[in-house]
Amino acid sequence: xxxxxxxxxxxxxxxxxxxxxxxxxxxxxxxxxxxxxxxxxxxxxxxxxxxxxxxxxxxxxxxxxxxxxxxxxxxxxxxxxxxxxxxxxxxxxxxxxxxxxxxxxxxxxxxxxxxxxxxxxxxxxxxxxxxxxxxxxxxxxxxxxxxxxxxxxxx
Amino acid sequence: xxxxxxxxxxxxxxxxxxxxxxxxxxxxxxxxxxxxxxxxxxxxxxxxxxxxxxxxxxxxxxxxxxxxxxxxxxxxxxxxxxxxxxxxxxxxxxxxxxxxxxxxxxxxxxxxxxxxxxxxxxxxxxxxxxxxxxxxxxxxxxxxxxxxxxxxxxxxxxxxxxxxxxxxxxxxxxxxxxxxxxxxxxxxxxxxxxxxxxxxxxxxxxxxxxxxxxxxxxxxxxxxxxxxxxxxxxxxxxxxxxxxxxxxxxxxxxxxxxxxxxxxxxxxxxxxxxxxxxxxxxxxxxxxxxxxxxxxxxxxxxxxxxxxxxxxxxxxxxxxxxxxxxxxxxxxxxxxxxxxxxxxxxxxxxxxxxxxxxxxxxxxxxxxxxxxxxxxxxxxxxxxxxxxxxxxxxxxxxxxxxxxxxxxxxxxxxxxxxxxxxxxxxxxxxxxxxxxxxxxxxxxxxxxxxxxxxxxxxxxxxxxxxxxxxxxxxxxxxxxxxxxxxxxxxxxxxxxxxxxxxxxxxxxxxxxxxxxxxxxxxxxxxxxxxxxxxxxxxxxxxxxxxxxxxxxxxxxxxxxxxxxxxxxxxxxxxxxxxxxxxxxxxxxxxxxxxxxxxxxxxxxxxxxxxxxxxxxxxxxxxxxxxxxxxxxxxxxxxxxxxxxxxxxxxxxxxxxxxxxxxxxxxxxxxxxxxxxxxxxxxxxxxxxxxxxxxxxxxxxxxxxxxxxxxxxxxxxxxxxxxxxxxxxxxxxxxxxxxxxxxxxxxxxxxxxxxxxxxxx
Ligand code: FES
Ligand code: FES
Numbered sequence: 001x002x003x004x005x006x007x008x009x010x011x012x013x014x015x016x017x018x019x020x021x022x023x024x025x026x027x028x029x030x031x032x033x034x035x036x037x038x039x040x041x042x043x044x045x046x047x048x049x050x051x052x053x054x055x056x057x058x059x060x061x062x063x064x065x066x067x068x069x070x071x072x073x074x075x076x077x078x079x080x081x082x083x084x085x086x087x088x089x090x091x092x093x094x095x096x097x098x099x100x101x102x103x104x105x106x107x108x109x110x111x112x113x114x115x116x117x118x119x120x121x122x123x124x125x126x127x128x129x130x131x132x133x134x135x136x137x138x139x140x141x142x143x144x145x146x147x148x149x150x151x152x153x154x155x
Numbered sequence: 156x157x158x159x160x161x162x163x164x165x166x167x168x169x170x171x172x173x174x175x176x177x178x179x180x181x182x183x184x185x186x187x188x189x190x191x192x193x194x195x196x197x198x199x200x201x202x203x204x205x206x207x208x209x210x211x212x213x214x215x216x217x218x219x220x221x222x223x224x225x226x227x228x229x230x231x232x233x234x235x236x237x238x239x240x241x242x243x244x245x246x247x248x249x250x251x252x253x254x255x256x257x258x259x260x261x262x263x264x265x266x267x268x269x270x271x272x273x274x275x276x277x278x279x280x281x282x283x284x285x286x287x288x289x290x291x292x293x294x295x296x297x298x299x300x301x302x303x304x305x306x307x308x309x310x311x312x313x314x315x316x317x318x319x320x321x322x323x324x325x326x327x328x329x330x331x332x333x334x335x336x337x338x339x340x341x342x343x344x345x346x347x348x349x350x351x352x353x354x355x356x357x358x359x360x361x362x363x364x365x366x367x368x369x370x371x372x373x374x375x376x377x378x379x380x381x382x383x384x385x386x387x388x389x390x391x392x393x394x395x396x397x398x399x400x401x402x403x404x405x406x407x408x409x410x411x412x413x414x415x416x417x418x419x420x421x422x423x424x425x426x427x428x429x430x431x432x433x434x435x436x437x438x439x440x441x442x443x444x445x446x447x448x449x450x451x452x453x454x455x456x457x458x459x460x461x462x463x464x465x466x467x468x469x470x471x472x473x474x475x476x477x478x479x480x481x482x483x484x485x486x487x488x489x490x491x492x493x494x495x496x497x498x499x500x501x502x503x504x505x506x507x508x509x510x511x512x513x514x515x516x517x518x519x520x521x522x523x524x525x526x527x528x529x530x531x532x533x534x535x536x537x538x539x540x541x542x543x544x545x546x547x548x549x550x551x552x553x554x555x556x557x558x559x560x561x562x563x564x565x566x567x568x569x570x571x572x573x574x575x576x577x578x579x580x581x582x583x584x585x586x587x588x589x590x591x592x593x594x595x596x597x598x599x600x601x602x603x604x605x606x607x608x609x610x611x612x613x614x615x616x617x618x619x620x621x622x623x624x625x626x627x628x629x630x631x632x633x634x635x636x637x638x639x640x641x642x643x644x645x646x647x648x649x650x651x652x653x654x655x656x657x658x659x660x661x662x663x664x665x666x667x668x669x670x671x672x673x674x675x676x677x678x679x680x681x682x683x684x685x686x687x688x689x690x691x692x693x694x695x696x697x698x699x700x701x702x703x704x705x706x707x708x709x710x711x712x713x714x715x716x717x718x719x720x721x722x723x724x725x726x727x728x729x730x731x732x733x734x735x736x737x738x739x740x741x742x743x744x745x746x747x748x749x750x751x752x753x754x755x756x757x758x759x760x761x762x763x764x765x766x767x768x769x770x771x772x773x774x775x776x777x778x779x780x781x782x783x784x785x786x787x788x789x790x791x792x793x794x795x796x797x798x799x800x801x802x803x804x805x806x807x808x809x810x811x812x813x814x815x816x817x818x819x820x821x822x823x824x825x826x827x828x829x830x831x832x833x834x835x836x837x838x839x840x841x842x843x844x845x846x847x848x849x850x851x852x853x854x855x856x857x858x859x860x861x862x863x864x865x866x867x868x869x870x871x872x873x874x875x876x877x878x879x880x881x882x883x884x885x886x887x888x889x890x891x892x893x894x895x896x897x898x899x900x901x902x903x904x905x906x907x908x909x910x911x912x913x914x915x
Contacts, residue, residue, distance in 0.1 A: 019269070028268075031183065034175030036395070038344045039428035043835035046344060075174050087172040091164055094800045097808065098640030099171030100178065100344040100395030125843040132835070134344045134396050135640045136804060137811030137872075138843035 008076025055111030194271030201828025345395020368677020391667030438511020480515025600887025610867025617758030620690030635675020636687030656721030681867025780906025809872020
């Protein structure tokens with residue numbers, strides 16, 4: 001079947017297998033490898049992207065289901081800027097180590113702030129429950145999100 | 156001013172944050188164009204004889220290029236550790252017997268990724284079931300043997316051959332406890348993955364591998380594949396975490412290289428998470444019996460730990476290394492006159508064991524720190540006080556332990572006082588008393604752990620470093636150490652920058668490519684900074700020396716009069732800064748003469764021993780058993796700190812993994828050897844919602860063993876935090892008669908412990 005998905009501001013149209021997952025469309029068809037895959041039970045959130053502005057786990061949906069939608073991945077988050085405020089906050093607060101969870105974590109964090117512009121620490125923690133990180137112990141991720149909330153991280 | 160010790164944000168981050176890292180599955184190398192995909196067929200049973208493997212249907216499935224079984228591929232088995240009988244060797248793909256759920260029996264090669272899973276299901280393996288050996292007791296009893304030719308399920312024994320029946324003779328109080336240090340899944344967020352491509356004439360092969368040590372993987376694979384030295388190049392691209400489980404080259408990797416050679420086609424392999432949970436090595440899995448004895452005044456006189464190490468189905472290096480590390484670190488921070496250790500490693504029909512963050516040391520610390528609390532509670536003394544009375548004194552260093560190893564430096568009482576003060580210990584005690592008095596359903600518990608651990612235990616192996624100044628004045632640092640999140644590119648650039656006076660953004664750090672760095676040990680045992688960092692430092696010092704010589708020639712002056720202005724990054728004659736030469740000019744000068752570069756291979760005379768004290772505060776709902784970790788205070792003294800940002804990150808991550816073991820994570824098997832927690836939906840991987848922010852306190856006691864004065868920090872957090880959290884849980888409910896709760900302290904277990912105590 002054929003899908004047309006607007007990814008990071010560009011229209012993409014491809015002939016795909018029905019069962020192709022959105023995450024594989026992004027990674028294998030478009031070559032946008034920033035979005036990672038960390039599990040096969042929709043548990044880890046490494047694959048989080050924005051679908052029409054909201055966080056979704058791109059391993060839980062078929063590319064076909066995103067037909068006609070607008071998708072933003074880590075590569076498109078900053079737009080024409082060097083870095084999105086959330087990306088900057090992650091760097092300044094050492095919110096990443098191996099970097100594998102990071103693209104999904106950053107996208108989920110932006111999604112979180114869009115729903116709740118000034119979250120408490122507890123709200124950040126429960127809001128990121130669906131995104132696993134093995135390296136950071138989450139401490140600096142939480143710090144980064146709280147810092148980004150003050151710097152336009154919801155953008 | 157020196158950049159060392161200052162807060163420098165990471166050089167690696169902009170790329171990781173904006174386009175993501177380049178992990179194995181992200182590689183788009185020309186050599187991998189047209190690569191086919193490998194999918195392993197894995198045993199669904201724990202123990203069985205393979206009576207036949209029928210690959211016909213699979214071969215005919217769409218997109219299938221080939222199907223290989225163990226008999227089709229020529230791979231030498233992985234020999235077990237030298238101390239273990241050769242009868243326990245592991246084939247890359249099982250041919251006659253499968254010994255755990257998840258063991259690979261065949262590999263399917265397909266054009267497309269998705270086709271692999273479909274085709275793998277069509278491989279028909281006939282399994283003739285054998286009884287499964289799952290528990291330690293079953294393994295020891297030996298009614299069923301995993302390797303009948305070995306004649307036993309015991310792979311290795313160490314420590315005391317005969318227990319001393321008089322060990323506790325002088326003691327007024329003796330306490331014994333059986334402790335289960337449960338099996339864990341390392342679960343790095345990036346699963347295992349590899350890609351491989353042979354040259355057209357098959358003389359050379361490149362393997363991209365998610366590994367903690369490219370050079371060690373190269374050596375092991377060359378042996379298994381029967382290759383000449385230099386035929387295999389291993390490249391570690393970005394690696395999404397390892398935690399000890401990516402130290403070695405796993406059998407799947409050997410099979411991938413062999414299959415690729417047979418087909419003359421590049422191959423890619425990325426396991427699924429559900430495969431990863433059962434087929435990547437596991438950690439911990441120690442069954443311990445600890446006995447502690449002493450006087451009622453709080454003096455500990457004797458301590459014994461007996462270790463039963465589950466090695467899983469195939470013993471690897473770690474099946475003896477883990478218990479040896481546990482035995483070496485048995486007495487922890489305490490000066491205990493008599494210490495006895497004994498260990499056995501057994502094989503069971505479960506996933507093989509290997510290193511996992513701490514590897515043997517968290518097990519030692521968990522044992523002694525539980526024992527100290529049990530002893531304290533038995534004599535009715537404050538656990539902090541009992542610890543203080545038995546610490547190795549600050550003037551006793553270098554201190555030789557009864558296990559025969561030498562601690563370099565330590566300030567244990569100072570660490571304890573710092574933590575107690577910051578935590579407001581008396582307030583915690585008071586709050587606990589109040590809640591107990593009013594019978595609050597939410598009881599407060601606090602737990603201490605004082606730890607010392609061994610970093611760079613293989614100090615003599617050392618690490619390589621090379622520093623090269625280019626004609627444009629930029630620097631390339633080569634290290635045999637291997638980053639997978641630790642921040643080598645930042646820390647090592649800081650070390651070079653500090654010596655050379657060249658800004659960090661002109662310094663590139665390379666690692667994990669055997670073509671560029673033929674010799675290296677890799678990253679494990681918290682060795683990177685003290686060995687790899689020291690090597691980079693030494694090479695930098697040597698480069699400065701050579702540069703000084705060249706500058707003297709160019710400026711026609713005495714070497715003694717040549718000055719390196721580190722702020723400007725230029726060389727001049729003392730008193731004449733106007734006429735200066737740059738690093739680039741010196742490098743050009745050296746071009747005919749091997750360039751401006753220096754190598755170092757740094758080893759330490761002895762390992763280093765970081766230490767610290769952790770305090771955890773938990774709330775336990777006595778009606779449901781639910782535990783919540785509410786505060787965590789720590790001192791982790793790992794010698795001099797090069798970059799606090801990085802050390803704090805290592806501490807955070809370590810503390811979280813320890814708390815995860817204490818509260819949640821457990822790799823569970825049923826009696827038939829079926830994994831019950833074999834994916835991320837069932838395995839209780841800790842999340843942000845289950846953790847508090849951590850209160851880290853600074854402390855630095857330099858080591859004399861390396862020029863930087865640094866010790867390792869990668870594993871310390873895990874080693875200290877695990878027993879602190881466990882002790883806190885028990886502490887919250889001791890007044891209800893509970894003496895011990897095994898990890899993980901899940902709501903169900905805590906609730907059961909409270910109720911059992913009530914019934915007693
Ligand atoms: S890959 Fe784990 S949730 Fe999508
Ligand atoms: S940074 Fe490694 S998993 Fe989060």
